[in-house]
Amino acid sequence: MKDKSSPFGKKETRMSFLSEGFNQFLSNPYVGISPTVFMFALFLLFPVVFVFFISVHNWDGLGPITQFVGLKNYLDLFMKDKLFKISFLNTIILIVGAILIQVTLGMLLAHLIRGVKGKAIFRVIFLLPLAMPTVCAGIVWNMIYTPGVGLLTLLFKKIPLLSILGLNKIIWLGNPRTALFSLLIAYSWQYTGLYVVIIFAALQGIDPSFYEVADLEGANWLKKLIYVTLPSIKRQLFICFMLCVVFTANLFPLVYTMTMGGPGNSTEILGLTVYKYGFRFFNMGSATAMSVILMFFVILATTGFTTLLKEK
Amino acid sequence: MSINRSFIKIIRKNYPRVIQYSVLIFITALFLYPFIWIFISSLKDKGSILANPWGLPVKLFYSNYVQAWVQGNLGRGIFNSLFVTCISVGITIVVACPAAYYFTRVTFKGKFLYYPILMSMVIPTTVLLIPLSFLGRKLNILDSYSGLIFPYAALYIPLGIFILSNFFASLPESLEEAAFLDGASRFQTLIHIILPISKPAVFSAMALPFIFIWNEFTLALVLVTDPSIFTIPLAIKSFAGSYSYEYNLVFAALGIVNLFLFFILIFLQRHFVRGILSGAFKY
Numbered sequence: 008m009k010d011k012s013s014p015f016g017k018k019e020t021r022m023s024f025l026s027e028g029f030n031q032f033l034s035n036p037y038v039g040i041s042p043t044v045f046m047f048a049l050f051l052l053f054p055v056v057f058v059f060f061i062s063v064h065n066w067d068g069l070g071p072i073t074q075f076v077g078l079k080n081y082l083d084l085f086m087k088d089k090l091f092k093i094s095f096l097n098t099i100i101l102i103v104g105a106i107l108i109q110v111t112l113g114m115l116l117a118h119l120i121r122g123v124k125g126k127a128i129f130r131v132i133f134l135l136p137l138a139m140p141t142v143c144a145g146i147v148w149n150m151i152y153t154p155g156v157g158l159l160t161l162l163f164k165k166i167p168l169l170s171i172l173g174l175n176k177i178i179w180l181g182n183p184r185t186a187l188f189s190l191l192i193a194y195s196w197q198y199t200g201l202y203v204v205i206i207f208a209a210l211q212g213i214d215p216s217f218y219e220v221a222d223l224e225g226a227n228w229l230k231k232l233i234y235v236t237l238p239s240i241k242r243q244l245f246i247c248f249m250l251c252v253v254f255t256a257n258l259f260p261l262v263y264t265m266t267m268g269g270p271g272n273s274t275e276i277l278g279l280t281v282y283k284y285g286f287r288f289f290n291m292g293s294a295t296a297m298s299v300i301l302m303f304f305v306i307l308a309t310t311g312f313t314t315l316l317k318e319k
Numbered sequence: 320m321s322i323n324r325s326f327i328k329i330i331r332k333n334y335p336r337v338i339q340y341s342v343l344i345f346i347t348a349l350f351l352y353p354f355i356w357i358f359i360s361s362l363k364d365k366g367s368i369l370a371n372p373w374g375l376p377v378k379l380f381y382s383n384y385v386q387a388w389v390q391g392n393l394g395r396g397i398f399n400s401l402f403v404t405c406i407s408v409g410i411t412i413v414v415a416c417p418a419a420y421y422f423t424r425v426t427f428k429g430k431f432l433y434y435p436i437l438m439s440m441v442i443p444t445t446v447l448l449i450p451l452s453f454l455g456r457k458l459n460i461l462d463s464y465s466g467l468i469f470p471y472a473a474l475y476i477p478l479g480i481f482i483l484s485n486f487f488a489s490l491p492e493s494l495e496e497a498a499f500l501d502g503a504s505r506f507q508t509l510i511h512i513i514l515p516i517s518k519p520a521v522f523s524a525m526a527l528p529f530i531f532i533w534n535e536f537t538l539a540l541v542l543v544t545d546p547s548i549f550t551i552p553l554a555i556k557s558f559a560g561s562y563s564y565e566y567n568l569v570f571a572a573l574g575i576v577n578l579f580l581f582f583i584l585i586f587l588q589r590h591f592v593r594g595i596l597s598g599a600f601k602y
Contacts, residue, residue: 050473054450278445
């Protein structure tokens with residue numbers, strides 16, 4: 008007879024294939040976390056330590072690591088390196104642009120799909136680009152921007168006003184002035200859905216009586232947005248900002264497929280510069296110094312947002 | 320006339336609704352158009368892609384798909400991606416489940432490791448490129464499946480722990496106490512009591528890493544140079560690089576990848592969304 012209230016009765020031990028001793032062994036919390044700690048130490052902690060170590064040395068990536076140079080790599084980056092400055096600035100521009108475009112658009116779309124039938128379908132449509140490999144998104148957007156083949160130039164040619172303004176003649180990815188912006192649009196196409204989903208769920212959680220009170224007070228939509236909606240979804244907004252920082256720091260595949268940092272250095276970002284220094288110029292010292300700066304930047308920004316979040 | 324008037328009346332009455340729907344459908348169309356464009360263009364020949372980029376194909380060229388599949392070696396790419404992704408997700412979940420459980424439900428000195436492990440989620444992948452290629456060379460796992468599987472698993476274990484521990488922390492303690500009274504060990508409690516009721520969290524902890532690993536490009540670019548173990552992003556990138564002016568073939572290759580993606584998303588969509596939300600709401 009199986010006693011249902013007690014799956015661990017002496018006769019009916021479902022885990023009988025595990026001996027008592029082994030069971031005790033696995034129940035030790037240190038044993039339970041050891042695989043995680045092992046993987047963490049080998050593939051995450053070691054790399055971080057290694058990056059710090061290399062950043063104070065000169066290394067070509069293959070030979071022995073011998074020459075200790077102290078902080079020279081860092082000083083060189085800040086004093087001499089133009090590429091570093093451009094890529095740092097571009098990374099910050101992209102983060103701010105991502106926050107402005109993606110989170111704002113995410114909020115707009117989340118508001119729009121709120122009262123609509125078939126919310127789930129819209130949500131999936133907005134998530135589709137996110138699930139697509141970034142490389143594929145890069146290839147598609149490259150084609151969209153290609154003059155002659157791409158949709159964008161052709162579209163602008165058909166609208167007379169735009170062709171008078173000369174928008175149809177712009178080679179979007181070939182012009183240093185427009186390349187970064189074009190990249191930002193492709194990036195936003197891919198990631199806006201994420202923020203739609205998060206903000207939409209946050210909006211669902213707002214107590215409707217807040218809006219009723221606001222209506223009674225005669226608030227217009229702007230006041231409702233500022234005094235009711237934004238304070239209620241503050242936490243999720245900060246998380247969105249944090250995700251913007253993290254995903255922009257990981258934007259490497261998109262830039263790699265779309266522009267490779269060009270034309271000129273106009274779309275150079277930190278991740279790409281690290282890759283170029285490391286695997287093109289074999290200047291591991293500078294590449295790792297830049298990695299350290301990138302890492303610090305991301306950790307500072309994200310912890311900044313989390314502390315803001317916990318303050319409330 | 321009267322039909323027209325009543326129609327106007329309906330619009331007037333519901334104009335916020337009408338505006339809402341039309342703006343929403345317009346933006347949705349913008350989001351969807353690249354996908355539609357891929358599928359339409361993948362069925363055209365090169366000439367009509369250039370001559371008539373907006374229109375539907377006059378004659379269907381299914382052969383694009385065959386050619387892209389063969390010349391891009393996409394079958395191999397999809398197999399490699401599936402193999403690498405499934406095994407790394409498997410490792411992730413097996414390793415993350417007990418860790419998340421012990422970190423959230425047991426008091427022990429090792430708990431100080433919890434925050435460093437979660438913090439490692441924000442480390443950009445490009446930072447890991449140089450150390451991991453060095454490590455791969457030392458461990459002699461460059462250009463092999465295990466050279467991708469282990470770094471991927473390690474990269475997404477923190478995410479798995481994050482999603483699972485959010486869920487575990489919300490479970491009542493009385494659940495475990497009953498099991499302990501019955502003489503169950505901690506591990507048995509995890510397997511028989513906690514995991515069966517945590518199925519949704521476990522699925523989201525698998526779906527999110529699945530999509531991310533499926534799409535991962537940065538690490539694979541550096542850790543793999545042998546075309547026979549190219550994952551899908553690498554295979555597509557190298558195909559598009561060598562056939563960059565054969566637009567029809569590139570579109571067909573993208574079409575194949577997207578068809579596969581839709582197929583996966585049909586199953587994972589729910590868990591994917593839940594995974595995102597559990598991360599965003601219980602920080």
